[in-house]
Amino acid sequence: MTVVTAAAEPRPTIADHTTLLPGDEPVRILGTDQASTIDSGLVRGLYRQLVLGRRFNRQVTALTKQGRLAVYPSTTGQEACQVGAAAVLGPQDWLFPTYRDTLSVVLRGVDPVETLTLLRGDWHTGYDSRVHRVAPLCTPLATHCPHAVGLAHAARLRGDDVVTLALVGDGATSEGDFHEALNFAAVYQSPTVFFVQNNRYAISVPLSKQTAAPSLAHKGIGYGIPGVLVDGNDVLAVHTVLTEAMERARAGGGPTLVEALTYRIDAHTNADDATRYRTDDEVAFWQERDPVTLLERHLRETGMLDSDTERRARDAAEEMAADLRTRLGVDATPDPMDLFRHVYAEQTPQLREQQTRLAAELAAESELAGGGQ
Amino acid sequence: MSGSTTMARALNTALRDAMRADPTVHVFGEDVGQLGGVFRITDGLAAEFGEDRCADTPLAEAGILGTAVGMAMYGLRPVVEMQFDAFAYPAFEQLVDHVAKMRNRTRGNLPMPITIRVPYGGGIGGVEHHSDSSEAYYVHTPGLHVVSSATVADAYGLLRQSIASDDPVIFLEPKRLYWTREDWAPQAPVEPIGRAVVRRSGTSVVLVTYGQTVPVCMEAAALAQADGRDVSVIDLRSLVPFDEETVYAAVRRAGRAVVVHEASGFAGVGAEIAARISENCFHHLEAPVLRVTGFDVPYPPPMLERHHLPGTDRVLDAIERLQWADDIERAWHAVSA
């Protein structure tokens, strides 16, 4: 019998494994000396995006209340995560968002109306994923995580420099697909960054019922993936940590699991009644740690927030909001024939027949409507 | 809408009564505890019975159903909630390989008295993955009972029967009908699962349906009556077992049948029923059995769903295509004129 020695495989020793563990405290930059070392152009850019992001959430929420969207899962309070995620992607990288991550998709450069078709209800995915390198907004929880691994793996097999960033919620880390994705990423050493926005709740279920782990970032070590814990309301920290993870992946260092501690200020969606499961005090506590206010405070204290910077940020946000009101304020007119167009590359005879039937129904309907005039 | 009670409330009462009557009944799933479920079907259960009896689980459907299997092996009677139709799919492996097969592979030693509640179907303006009608997957899996309620009274009765059943039951809740009201007071169920009900009796055509499309068929039947067609509506209530007796008796009498459901038609429940009617009532049929179903497409986005959902017009149209003698006469006159 041959004895296989562990030396054949370059594995970290047990002692090395501790480097996979997150720190006891989340990484913070705002309010520390490190804050002043960050490029002021970058900081101002992140500020503009935060202001824009907050305005986006407010405007889309308002439009939803007016019945212009079917539903809106808001990221109010999580804008630092959304901004950070979009900002660290290179043009060739891919973003894998959930239903909640419309803001990061918009900040990635996708047209807001195209981004929101899912929630407006005129089509599922409104943008071209390949053009923008943004996967469809994913609703079945964590099921997009293996996709992010697969795409990164494929790119590496082809010798392309592509990193994938998978966004996922705290609740979704309980799903099997999340764990399978981590394991595949680790075994393949695929250039994938998993970014958990821990906003404390999965609809009504608090994190304490979701996991007994010391943190979600601790879930990395079991797969051999480094876990990093970051203050998700500190945009500088989020940006720094994600940048490091992306660079590591790009350099062939494999996947990273980043957990951002944040909070969902709004209800799960407009259809949810959050008073059933959380207190006003808790919400007020987190409003004190608002990501936009935190950065604003820093900018003021360091004299970086001149009135011009502030005004230009607000103007850009208002312009975006006005555009949203104009373009989402009218009824969408999706074509009923779209039901049949994209089910297969080539339509089955049965579908063709069904399409003909619907077309005939609609023709008869409009004839009836026309006949009444 | 008139009536004292919603279907949602009747389901809630059924769970409460079942939990009071039987301490082995345990309810669990996503958001079913403090929130009372996203549709409030489990409202107040955690408060009354404690978290051991009505529990929020981690967010993992395979885990929910897999632990239900273990609990059932130990003699408990789990009632689990899948939050929406399409979110039951991660549990499919547990369902097909274990829940459905356990009794058979253990020669009856390990029954699986598990109730799996699944809000199903569309018509509520839900975005992607919130409106599937997934019954065909379930009915095709031997070992599972599959039921669906269409009235407030049945919601209560069928859910109580499902929980009492020693076999696994997929309990499909027509979410579009959650807020329909009826005057109703809880009544202990008398019949076992598996009995269809004639909602409306007529002599010229039978509409066979269940769940979401029962009200559609009732409305179509009333409209057809005005056109001189005397229409029966059969609410199957249970897809597995399938109540052949009730269906065949009505079809033999009328000679014409249309099967109506919201799910896609191809290889759907309607195909099975139409085939069985053809096999068993052939000599009584005046026309081929027709189906009115959703199209064979992924469920459309909210703004397009009305084009997909079978409505009264499509049902009436199918009724008119059933080769009526007066049509034939009319056609004959047209040709000979």
Ligand SMILES: Cc1ncc(C[n+]2csc(CCOP(=O)(O)OP(=O)(O)O)c2C)c(N)n1
């Ligand atoms: C597989 C699956 N199960 C259930 C749901 C229903 N659902 C939608 S969002 C949600 C909570 C998700 O919580 P989390 O992952 O923390 O993300 P958050 O919404 O807080 O951003 C649930 C249970 C779903 N979308 N997919």
Ligand SMILES: [Mg+2]
């Ligand atoms: Mg969450």
